[in-house]
Amino acid sequence: MNHYLIxxxxxxxxxxxxxxxxxxxxxxxxxxLLSSILFISxxxxxxxxxxxxxxxxxxxxxxxxxxxxxxxxKRVDELLKLHGVQSAVPRVWGYYYFEKAGxxxxxxxIDSFDKQYKKSFERxxxxxxxxxxxxxxxxxxxxxxxxxxxxYKEYFNFIKPDGELKKVKIAGVFKSETSLESNDIILMPxxxxxxxxxxxxxxxxxxxxxxxxxxxxxxxxxxxxxxxPDTRVITNSDLxxxxxxxxxxxxxxFLALFVVSVFTFFxxxxxxxxxxxxxxxxxxxxxxxxxxxxxxxLKAKFYxxxxxxxxxxxxGIILALLFVxxxxxxxxxxxxxxxxxxxxxxxxxxxxxxxxLFLLFFLTIPLYIAAIIIPSWRVASMSADEVMR
Amino acid sequence: MIECxxxxxxxxxxxxxxxVNLICKEGExxxxxxxxxSGKSTLLSLIAGLAKPSSGQVIIDNKLISKMPDxxxxxxxxxxxxxxxxxxxxxxxxxxxxxxxxxxIPSKPxxxxxxKRVDELLNMFSIAxxKDEIVKNLSGGEQQRVAISRALLNDPNIIxxxxxxxxxxxxxxxEFIEIIKKLKSDKRTIxxxxxxxxxxxxxxxxxxxxxxxxxx
Numbered sequence: 079m080n081h082y083l084i085x086x087x088x089x090x091x092x093x094x095x096x097x098x099x100x101x102x103x104x105x106x107x108x109x110x111l112l113s114s115i116l117f118i119s120x121x122x123x124x125x126x127x128x129x130x131x132x133x134x135x136x137x138x139x140x141x142x143x144x145x146x147x148x149x150x151x152k153r154v155d156e157l158l159k160l161h162g163v164q165s166a167v168p169r170v171w172g173y174y175y176f177e178k179a180g181x182x183x184x185x186x187x188i189d190s191f192d193k194q195y196k197k198s199f200e201r202x203x204x205x206x207x208x209x210x211x212x213x214x215x216x217x218x219x220x221x222x223x224x225x226x227x228x229x230y231k232e233y234f235n236f237i238k239p240d241g242e243l244k245k246v247k248i249a250g251v252f253k254s255e256t257s258l259e260s261n262d263i264i265l266m267p268x269x270x271x272x273x274x275x276x277x278x279x280x281x282x283x284x285x286x287x288x289x290x291x292x293x294x295x296x297x298x299x300x301x302x303x304x305x306x307p308d309t310r311v312i313t314n315s316d317l318x319x320x321x322x323x324x325x326x327x328x329x330x331x332f333l334a335l336f337v338v339s340v341f342t343f344f345x346x347x348x349x350x351x352x353x354x355x356x357x358x359x360x361x362x363x364x365x366x367x368x369x370x371x372x373x374x375x376l377k378a379k380f381y382x383x384x385x386x387x388x389x390x391x392x393x394g395i396i397l398a399l400l401f402v403x404x405x406x407x408x409x410x411x412x413x414x415x416x417x418x419x420x421x422x423x424x425x426x427x428x429x430x431x432x433x434x435l436f437l438l439f440f441l442t443i444p445l446y447i448a449a450i451i452i453p454s455w456r457v458a459s460m461s462a463d464e465v466m467r
Numbered sequence: 468m469i470e471c472x473x474x475x476x477x478x479x480x481x482x483x484x485x486x487v488n489l490i491c492k493e494g495e496x497x498x499x500x501x502x503x504x505s506g507k508s509t510l511l512s513l514i515a516g517l518a519k520p521s522s523g524q525v526i527i528d529n530k531l532i533s534k535m536p537d538x539x540x541x542x543x544x545x546x547x548x549x550x551x552x553x554x555x556x557x558x559x560x561x562x563x564x565x566x567x568x569x570x571x572i573p574s575k576p577x578x579x580x581x582x583k584r585v586d587e588l589l590n591m592f593s594i595a596x597x598k599d600e601i602v603k604n605l606s607g608g609e610q611q612r613v614a615i616s617r618a619l620l621n622d623p624n625i626i627x628x629x630x631x632x633x634x635x636x637x638x639x640x641x642e643f644i645e646i647i648k649k650l651k652s653d654k655r656t657i658x659x660x661x662x663x664x665x666x667x668x669x670x671x672x673x674x675x676x677x678x679x680x681x682x683x
Contacts, residue, residue, distance in 0.1 A: 369545025463518035
């Protein structure tokens with residue numbers, strides 16, 4: 079390692095202070111933007127995939143006048159009689175608008191351990207016996223945060239449809255691997271959920287089914303539709319498509335941002351690659367006249383470009399990590415979750431995908447270095463006399 | 468020994484050198500005189516390997532410089548030739564020290580011996596106090612002394628100077644002549660291109676050659 083050559087390269091950057099700083103700033107900003115977009119997108123994608131994995135195989139909803147209505151519990155037995163249906167669980171769930179915080183909570187009533195919730199609520203179920211809990215609930219992190227901010231630390235007063243209050247104790251807070259899914263959720267015994275929603279106890283919000291052979295899902299769905307023409311049968315693949323559509327739409331916006339950033343980067347690269355300033359050319363001419371070989375000149379230029387691009391890359395990534403995971407990506411995150419602003423805030427899970435980092439590294443650093451090296455090589459290949467003239 | 472054989476250089480349609488033949492023996496001091504555009508600078512560039520001739524040969528110490536690949540010429544120049552440019556060709560935003568060490572940077576110099584050599588040169592040319600100054604803040608005479616120090620860093624046996632006194636006053640020009648005289652006494656081969664009459668009657672100059680329209 080020739081430290082004099084490295085010193086000369088670094089010195090050159092300082093000598094062109096304003097220009098070097100501007101390049102460093104723009105490069106860092108672009109890496110920051112690109113990596114922020116990729117980090118947010120990765121986090122939400124991970125959430126989405128985990129959510130998709132835990133979706134019920136079949137959900138049966140009653141429809142009246144094109145709207146979702148509560149379904150009769152007696153239909154559970156009829157559904158269980160269908161060939162291939164392994165289980166049929168009535169669900170009680172809905173949204174509770176917490177006016178003070180201006181957010182919606184998703185309230186889910188469960189009898190005991192429901193298979194459908196296994197993925198998300200495993201940890202909770204291990205610690206809390208819902209059958210024994212009376213007038214208690216377990217809340218997601220976001221709900222807990224919203225309640226605490228409004229001084230509800232031990233219990234919460236729900237306002238029932240008849241205007242009366244229902245005091246429910248907060249038995250615990252749970253965190254699942256997907257905060258998008260669990261963040262706004264309140265888990266409580268079904269009887270309390272019925273009370274809060276003012277629902278008739280012989281009805282459920284919907285019924286979720288599991289089947290022995292996933293290949294039979296379309297056939298069973300068809301049979302359900304024939305048995306109960308007033309229902310809507312939603313399969314997990316329908317839900318997957320709908321979730322994916324939302325994700326694709328949102329990621330389309332991100333893609334647009336991504337493309338703009340990449341385009342700007344290429345503009346810089348093109349600008350760099352299209353030529354050197356007369357001062358830089360003259361300097362290469364002097365170096366050659368003093369006995370520097372072409373590769374000595376290129377080494378110095380390589381060190382210059384590497385220092386700028388590596389510092390920018392590292393700074394951009396660190397800033398993006400802080401922005402996305404510490405500050406929770408203000409503004410950018412809202413583009414993605416804008417449709418659910420009324421839900422409590424959720425935290426982007428920390429997903430450091432090394433593939434993404436490598437992709438960014440190889441998309442930017444070698445390109446930038448090449449953009450510096452190629453015009454320098456063109457000039458260094460000319461005779462010193464010609465360059466200095 | 469430097470030998471130029473039938474050297475021709477053309478730029479587009481303009482003939483800068485036309486069949487120049489020149490032999491310069493070791494330790495000889497040659498002054499090339501002539502008006503601007505007579506081909507003096509072009510001849511010096513070809514001898515130093517800064518450019519390739521359109522035809523003809525440059526042979527230095529039995530090495531055919533004019534046909535050598537670019538990188539070999541660069542290494543040869545670094546080891547054997549010290550070039551003093553008319554406009555000094557210093558990097559104005561670097562310090563005196565950083566400018567002087569430039570010819571040695573690619574050869575991974577030993578820090579101790581490099582510093583010793585630079586100090587010797589700085590003392591020789593009375594600019595030791597300016598070591599850490601940025602070159603653009605120096606006077607013309609000081610800048611030229613930096614350029615000479617840089618040319619001598621690798622202790623070359625050939626010194627080539629292109630219009631060395633063009634930007635100097637008479638006092639500094641005389642100082643420069645003293646330096647050349649000293650280098651001559653060190654048995655170095657020196658070729659100076661100038662139209663400064665001060666050089667035409669110097670006792671240590673071995674030959675005065677006039678150039679006109681690209682010919683000797």
